[in-house]
Amino acid sequence: MPDTLPFRVLRPWLTERFGRPVHRVALDAGSTCPNRDGSKGFGGCTYCDVEGSGTGALKSGAELEAQLAAGIARVARRDAGGGVIAYFQSYSNTYVERERLRAVLGVVDPYLDGKPVVAVSIATRPDTLPPEALAELARLAERTEVWVELGLEAANDRVLDDIRRFHTVDDFRWAVERCHEAGLQVIGHAILGLPGDGREGARRTAEVLAETGVIGVKVHNLMVLRRTQMEKSWKAGELEVLDAATYVDWLADFVERLDPRQVLHRITGDAPVEERLAPRWDVHKNAVRDLLAAELERRGTRQGSAHGV
């Protein structure tokens, strides 16, 4: 990795923040989401594959404990002394009863205080954060750092409607404010190249993420996966995805508009090639990082420079 990049990346930030290398352990609590169980819609967001929503079959405490123990053992084999982020990945993790959420979060208890868990990250939606869920997360935040991963995806209600997200940009702003009030950190998600969003959309999404003050950002280009609603539109020739050069160009616009303090947790998607119909270009995440750095250098800009910093 070059010594100095014109944007903030995750790994050095984690080491600085926690004083040691830190690794993520992904956990599947078997959640579902309101876009799949019919409370807001069926079939999910148009880009979400069936597995993306989790199984909907809640995992028992013992199953979750086993997942976490196995992940911690893997980390210990790779990096003795490394810290762990317990990452509840399978989507709307706060879309459960309060008791269930408390039990799910409770699996990290034996490993808190950096032994070896240094933070808990929980993925959910802006509209599945009722006061009871926020209270449970705030309770945990008294003992460890808690990150809430929230999808904005695009800062345009029409685009959100078209992809059947069934929440608005204001819902996202509201959720970030509630999380901050509860002492939680937020990581905002964005997708560049959604239908009808365009280059201006990429810029606007970064501006909204900067305004909300989320601590971290995950961004990737739109990918068409098998077994999604988008598969059909793409096969019918109704949907285009970005080529690599255009993605890097729009990503540079995006990064220029973020707050310079925000940390980029991810700048590429990680869908396995056998699940991905488009795009077919495969540029390794380090190569995208280097292409982005080169593009910003060519422009003479850096993260946050659109705000005059």
Ligand code: SF4
């Ligand atoms: S992307 Fe998230 S909110 Fe959308 S259907 Fe999938 S799990 Fe649900």
